[in-house]
Amino acid sequence: MNNTRLTRLARPLAAGLAAVSLAAAAACSSGGDGGGDSDTYTWWDPYPQHEDGSAWAERVDACGEEAGVTIERTASDTTDLTNRALLSAQEGTSPDIILLDNPAVSTLAETEMLTSVDELGLDVSGVDENLLAAGVVDDQTYGIPVGANTLAIYYNAEILDAAGVDPASITDWESLTAALGQVTGNGDSGITYAAIGTEEGSFQFLPWFWGAGADLTQLDSPEAEAALELWTGWLQDGYAPDSVLTNSQNTTWEEFLTGEFGFAVNGTWQVNSAAEAGFETGVIQIPARNGGIAPAPTGGEFIVAPAQADTDRYEVTRQIVECMTTPEGFVETATTFAYYIPPTADGQEALLEAEPELEPWVAAVREAKGRTSDNLGTDYPVISEQLWTAVQNALSGSATPSEALEQAQADAESAME
Secondary structure (H helix, E strand, O other), X not given: OOOOOOOOOOOOOOOOOOOOOOOHHHOOOOOEOOOOOOOEEEEEEOOOOOOOXXXXXXXXXXXXXXXXXXXXXXXXXXXXXXXXXXXXXXXXXXXXXXXXXXXXXXXXXXXXXXOOHHHHOOOOOOEOHHHHHHHEEOOEEOOEEOOEEOXXXXXXXXXXXXHOOOHXXXXXXXXXXXXXXXXXXXXXXXXXXXXXXXXXXXXXXXXXXXXXXXXXXXXXOHHHHHHHHHHHHHHHOOOOOHHHHOOOHHHHHHHHHOOOEEEEEEEHHHHHHHHOOOOOEEEEOOEOOOOOEOOOEOEOEEEEOEOXXXXXXHHHHHHHHHHHOOHHHHHHHHHHOOOOEOOEHHHHHHHHHHOHHHHHHHHHHHOOEOOOOOOOHHHHHHHHHXXXXXXXXXXXXXXXHHHHHHXXXXXXXXXXX
């Protein structure tokens, strides 16, 4: 995959996702008054790297101008933004609009601090259901995804050629494992991924977990055990390095860029870096256990509207949100953040017209799944912590996959009582 046009550097939005404070989640909105000024609308987002005057800031301003108002934008990192949003709901000072990391949407919605899309009069019928699901709580939808990123498998084409591996032949776990054997048998390293004991570890394990048919409500199922046995087997057979235990997604990528690995699990945000690598790269989907594309977790933000005491403000809020979520708007977000995939079929088609090289990522997003889907809501951070702990215990050899997952299920149930 070569694309010299992809020059922007992307923030790995899937990385570093922390569980939000469950104590803070008990906050209940008293109805903010937004910016107060009818000509000024307040906007919070998690993009402090995009300063005033950046393409992103100018785009936000343009949507305000289109609605006839000025947008007062405040940017802060993802975790701080979520905590500030919860606090503002308690204090009645919520902004008009927030771009919020998708796993946190259900947390804020359960505090009743967000307006639903129905209340705002927004049409979300064109949004892919698998992406919209992260914002659905008790059959109500809160916000719209502005785009999504997810995981796939990058490969080093030179290493695969030397080992006689055709990437198109990798369609399930068996064929992938066979390819790893060919690569390592030829003297190169197999696959690297992030199994670190944080949300990043869960994020990278979920495609294999879901791809086996496992469910987050039952961490110790036979399907979950099969997924964990796959990862531990790769370590035991020398197909993956011991460093996966401490690898973040960034360090995993650094390993891949050495040119020593045949494969690396990583995300859409590495498209530019892959194009600039010192070797030819390509992308394949993460295969499900018995074939097909495994559901990978979605990263990315939702645009949400906190409840306001002055409900007359909602009309302009709706106009601003609609400006951000047109097919053209989705494509602009996709290219600004290199690369978000639009959450609608129209947006995806428009993106592929501009950047046909992104087809593997569009396919991955179409099969992706929100981490808080299945109405997990605020239970997800608890479950995720036990999942990454089980992965750590099994890969370190301190427990078998079965033992690690049985303990994870018991601890998750205890924590959610």
